[in-house]
Amino acid sequence: MSYTITLAPDNAAFTAEAGEPILNAAKRQGLNLPHSCQSGICGQCKAELVGGEVAQGAHAELALSAEEAAQGKILMCCAVPQSDIVLKVPGYNGAAMPPVKTFPARVASVVYGHDVAVLTLALPKAPPFAFLAGQYIDILLKNGQVRSYSIANSPSQPETLELHIRKR
Numbered sequence: 391m392s393y394t395i396t397l398a399p400d401n402a403a404f405t406a407e408a409g410e411p412i413l414n415a416a417k418r419q420g421l422n423l424p425h426s427c428q429s430g431i432c433g434q435c436k437a438e439l440v441g442g443e444v445a446q447g448a449h450a451e452l453a454l455s456a457e458e459a460a461q462g463k464i465l466m467c468c469a470v471p472q473s474d475i476v477l478k479v480p481g482y483n484g485a486a487m488p489p490v491k492t493f494p495a496r497v498a499s500v501v502y503g504h505d506v507a508v509l510t511l512a513l514p515k516a517p518p519f520a521f522l523a524g525q526y527i528d529i530l531l532k533n534g535q536v537r538s539y540s541i542a543n544s545p546s547q548p549e550t551l552e553l554h555i556r557k558r
């Protein structure tokens with residue numbers, strides 16, 4: 391069984407398998423919806439449920455308050471559709487988003503600050519990489535783990551990616 395997820399207002403649609411969180415389903419089908427932690431902590435994947443039902447999974451109160459949940463807000467990384475649904479995703483313009491691509495990268499430098507490290511990744515010159523201001527990337531680690539970070543440098547310098555990584 392699968393459910394259809396429609397993004398308002400442009401009516402882009404994708405499907406989620408039974409039990410599959412919305413964000414996972416979108417990624418699997420090449421849709422680059424806003425997100426960061428993928429674990430209900432940051433709130434970056436917040437969306438408005440316009441129609442249908444979801445089961446909202448465990449999350450931090452800071453990411454989604456009870457008041458926001460009562461207003462129909464959800465976290466896409468840990469919400470599982472229970473029917474066909476319609477979502478409004480603030481600031482998301484599917485037509486303007488570049489398609490999801492996977493690139494190798496080399497660590498060009500790491501600069502350690504008091505509580506943040508600035509990691510610069512060098513990308514291959516071809517094929518060219520383009521991104522939008524505020525866009526995230528997923529770093530795929532050798533052990534299979536995935537970490538998401540926002541790109542800190544300007545899209546006018548797409549040959550390197552600068553990431554600001556907070557110490558834990």
Ligand code: FES
Pocket residue numbers: 424425426427428429430431432433434435436453465466467468
């Ligand atoms: S991606 Fe962080 S709360 Fe969903």
